Amino acid sequence: MKVHYECFTCMANQCKKIVEMATEDLEKRRNAMFLAAKAIAREYHEDAIPAIAGSKVFLELYKFLKNDDPFREYKEKSREVAKKVVSLLRNRLEIDVKTAIKLSIIGNIIDFSVGFSPEDLERQVEEMLKEDLYVDESNELTERIKEAEVILYLTDNVGEHYFDSILLEKIREISKAEIYIAGKEGPIINDVTVEDLKRDGFERFGKIISTGTRVVGVPLDEISEEFREIFEKADVIIAKGQGNFETLSEIKDERVFFLLKAKCPAVARGLGVPQGALVCKRNI
Amino acid sequence: MKVHYECFTCMANQCKKIVEMATEDLEKRRNAMFLAAKAIAREYHEDAIPAIAGSKVFLELYKFLKNDDPFREYKEKSREVAKKVVSLLRNRLEIDVKTAIKLSIIGNIIDFSVGFSPEDLERQVEEMLKEDLYVDESNELTERIKEAEVILYLTDNVGEHYFDSILLEKIREISKAEIYIAGKEGPIINDVTVEDLKRDGFERFGKIISTGTRVVGVPLDEISEEFREIFEKADVIIAKGQGNFETLSEIKDERVFFLLKAKCPAVARGLGVPQGALVCKRNI
Numbered sequence: 001m002k003v004h005y006e007c008f009t010c011m012a013n014q015c016k017k018i019v020e021m022a023t024e025d026l027e028k029r030r031n032a033m034f035l036a037a038k039a040i041a042r043e044y045h046e047d048a049i050p051a052i053a054g055s056k057v058f059l060e061l062y063k064f065l066k067n068d069d070p071f072r073e074y075k076e077k078s079r080e081v082a083k084k085v086v087s088l089l090r091n092r093l094e095i096d097v098k099t100a101i102k103l104s105i106i107g108n109i110i111d112f113s114v115g116f117s118p119e120d121l122e123r124q125v126e127e128m129l130k131e132d133l134y135v136d137e138s139n140e141l142t143e144r145i146k147e148a149e150v151i152l153y154l155t156d157n158v159g160e161h162y163f164d165s166i167l168l169e170k171i172r173e174i175s176k177a178e179i180y181i182a183g184k185e186g187p188i189i190n191d192v193t194v195e196d197l198k199r200d201g202f203e204r205f206g207k208i209i210s211t212g213t214r215v216v217g218v219p220l221d222e223i224s225e226e227f228r229e230i231f232e233k234a235d236v237i238i239a240k241g242q243g244n245f246e247t248l249s250e251i252k253d254e255r256v257f258f259l260l261k262a263k264c265p266a267v268a269r270g271l272g273v274p275q276g277a278l279v280c281k282r283n284i
Numbered sequence: 285m286k287v288h289y290e291c292f293t294c295m296a297n298q299c300k301k302i303v304e305m306a307t308e309d310l311e312k313r314r315n316a317m318f319l320a321a322k323a324i325a326r327e328y329h330e331d332a333i334p335a336i337a338g339s340k341v342f343l344e345l346y347k348f349l350k351n352d353d354p355f356r357e358y359k360e361k362s363r364e365v366a367k368k369v370v371s372l373l374r375n376r377l378e379i380d381v382k383t384a385i386k387l388s389i390i391g392n393i394i395d396f397s398v399g400f401s402p403e404d405l406e407r408q409v410e411e412m413l414k415e416d417l418y419v420d421e422s423n424e425l426t427e428r429i430k431e432a433e434v435i436l437y438l439t440d441n442v443g444e445h446y447f448d449s450i451l452l453e454k455i456r457e458i459s460k461a462e463i464y465i466a467g468k469e470g471p472i473i474n475d476v477t478v479e480d481l482k483r484d485g486f487e488r489f490g491k492i493i494s495t496g497t498r499v500v501g502v503p504l505d506e507i508s509e510e511f512r513e514i515f516e517k518a519d520v521i522i523a524k525g526q527g528n529f530e531t532l533s534e535i536k537d538e539r540v541f542f543l544l545k546a547k548c549p550a551v552a553r554g555l556g557v558p559q560g561a562l563v564c565k566r567n568i
Contacts, residue, residue: 005303005313008321012296019289026553029289034329037292041325045318269310 001246004266007050011040011057014113014189018061022070035064049250050266051216051243054113055188059214062187069187071112071158078110078159078190081118085125086162097145100170101138102129105259105278107163108156108241112190114263118159128261134277141257141280144236148177152234153206154218155183155192156241156260161200164240168205179206180230188214191243217247239283242267248283256283285530288550291334295324295341298397298473302345306354319348333534334550335500335527338397339472343498346471353471355396355442362394362443362474365402369409370446381429384454385422386413389543389562391447392440392525396474398547402443412545418561425541425564428520432461436518437490438502439467439476440525440544445484448524452489463490464514472498475527501531523567526551532567540567 015036019029039060043053062068086107093099106128110116145151153168155161171179181202183194194210202208212224218231218239231237237256239248245258245267258281262268268275299320303313323344327337346352370391377383390412394400429435437452439445455463465486467478478494486492496508502515502523515521521540523532529542529551542565546552552559 003314005310005317006300008317009293009296009300012293016290016293026289030287030330033289033292037325037328041321044321046314 001049001249001267001270002046003044003048003050003053004269006264006266007053008040008044010113010264010266011044011050011054012036014054015040015057015061017112018058018070018189019065021074022065022067028065032061032064036061049217049219049246051246052219052222055215055219058189071187071190074112075158075190075196078116078118078157079162081121082107082110082159082162085122086166088122089125090166095166095170097142097170097174098138100167101141101259101280102133102278104160104163104167104240105133105261105280107160108259108261109263110157110159110190111241111263112157113242121159128278131278133280134273135271135279135281137257137282138280140282141236141238142174144257145171145175145177148175148235150230150234150236151175151177151179151206152230152237153179153181154211154237154239154244155181155197156243157190158192158196159190160240161192161196161202165200165202165205167238168202172205177235180209180234181206182209182211182227184214184216185210185212185224186214188216191216216243218244219247220251245271252284254282254284257281258283285333285533285551285554286330287328287332287334287337288553290548290550291332291337292324292328294397294548294550295328295334295338296320298338299324299341299345301396302342302354302473303349305358306349306351312349316345316348320345333501333503333530335530336503336506339499339503342473355471355474358396359442359474359480362400362402362441363446365405366391366394366443366446369406370450372406373409374450379450379454381426381454381458382422384451385425385543385564386417386562388444388447388451388524389417389545389564391444392543392545393547394441394443394474395525395547396441397526405443412562415562417564418557419555419563419565421541421566422564424566425520425522426458428541429455429459429461432459432519434514434518434520435459435461435463435490436514436521437463437465438495438521438523438528439465439481440528441474442476442480443474444524445476445480445486449484449486449489451522452486456489461519464493464518465490466493466495466511468498468500469494469496469508470498472500475500500527502528503531504535529555536567538566538568541565542567
């Protein structure tokens with residue numbers, strides 16, 4: 001998905017929050033915002049993909065701020081809250097494959113770019129569990145999972161990955177496939193890194209791999225050769241969240257299933273669904 | 285006041301609202317935002333003054349959008365609501381000079397740049413009437429008004445000018461000074477133009493003059509010679525709102541009294557007051 005008109009202010013507002021998290025020094029914040037304005041003007045053009053343009057700007061800002069992971073604390077908080085909520089859900093719900101798919105979609109509300117506050121997660125999850133998926137191709141996804149020999153699972157945000165673990169567990173139950181779980185090569189906003197997956201024992205579900213880049217999503221010009229091989233051999237690709245949608249909707253590849261909540265107007269428009277819709281949709 | 289770190293996102297968000305008001309066409313909005321990103325990157329630098337930088341960007345956007353006054357409807361609504369509220373206030377309150385000064389400061393909540401909604405004006409005014417001025421140099425201002433031979437009144441936003449009319453009336457009562465009331469040369473965001481002042485009969489309070497530019501505030505490099513002469517000969521300059529503060533705080537001129545609500549964090553910091561404070565402060 002190419003950038004929409006809203007992406008400029010969204011990137012700018014994310015830069016502001018990054019700068020506020022990274023330093024209290026007003027002069028440093030100001031200089032960082034001068035840099036952000038220039039970096040966005042350069043990256044925000046008609047062929048740009050929001051996840052890629054944003055990542056480039058944010059990484060430039062990290063470098064300027066001499067802070068390689070301004071989201072450390074935010075991610076830690078999201079992780080703790082999500083861990084608790086997922087544990088409650090496991091005790092309370094009868095979880096079949098469909099529910100697991102739905103929960104992994106619901107987990108996608110944990111998203112810095114649209115202003116998620118960890119404090120309110122439990123209530124939000126409860127509410128969304130009552131909602132139907134707006135696009136529901138979960139039966140087809142389940143069939144594909146059962147038949148697949150190789151499955152690639154593209155994670156999104158920290159905290160959300162606890163919701164993913166419910167689905168990954170189900171996938172292990174219903175499929176004999178070789179499973180790969182991809183994280184980012186290093187910190188970028190609140191995305192799951194390879195290190196996060198290792199720390200939380202995701203080897204129990206499959207092989208942990210890096211996309212080979214810190215750029216959000218699957219930026220085809222930036223991924224490693226190792227990741228590209230796995231991407232090419234996978235029979236099913238489960239792509240969580242907006243960044244993976246933004247990058248992969250560019251290639252029409254029917255192996256890809258997008259699982260996400262369409263939180264921002266641009267992505268909702270790109271998917272052809274109302275803003276806020278819960279979506280399990282094949283990329284065709 | 286030079287730009288702060290928050291000014292980048294504030295300008296960007298204002299551009300987004302302008303584009304949304306000006307056109308429904310998504311492609312046109314997108315192209316306008318590409319232009320806005322570039323214009324802001326150019327105008328937002330360490331020596332920039334927010335009101336001036338913003339105005340230049342907005343006027344470039346108007347030109348691109350082929351819409352010379354995207355705020356027409358918004359201003360009309362603000363005007364109608366303010367007119368009604370001011371009429372209620374006149375019937376209900378005993379208005380002395382001090383109250384008139386306070387009301388003109390309260391009227392400054394009518395501000396597009398910080399997201400004012402006309403619908404809620406009456407309630408907000410009621411609440412603020414209970415508040416004290418955080419900086420109150422209104423006695424000094426009153427004295428200066430009484431002694432002055434020439435008074436220059438710099439207006440700010442449409443709607444707010446109805447609140448100004450209460451103060452202008454009082455000034456006429458307590459002073460024999462020649463009074464000049466300045467509006468902008470043409471439409472810029474929701475600022476009062478010379479045309480607005482004429483339409484609403486402000487000649488009854490004094491001579492209506494143009495700053496000679498559409499740029500917000502008193503941008504010293506852009507004002508007309510005619511305005512500069514009046515600016516120079518005035519004994520008291522009443523400067524309403526953030527734009528006039530941003531431009532005039534750059535010159536230390538004790539003839540200037542700032543009357544405003546410090547709505548944004550940057551202006552609050554520039555004035556050394558808490559955000560939201562009501563201020564009547566001499567420029568020394």
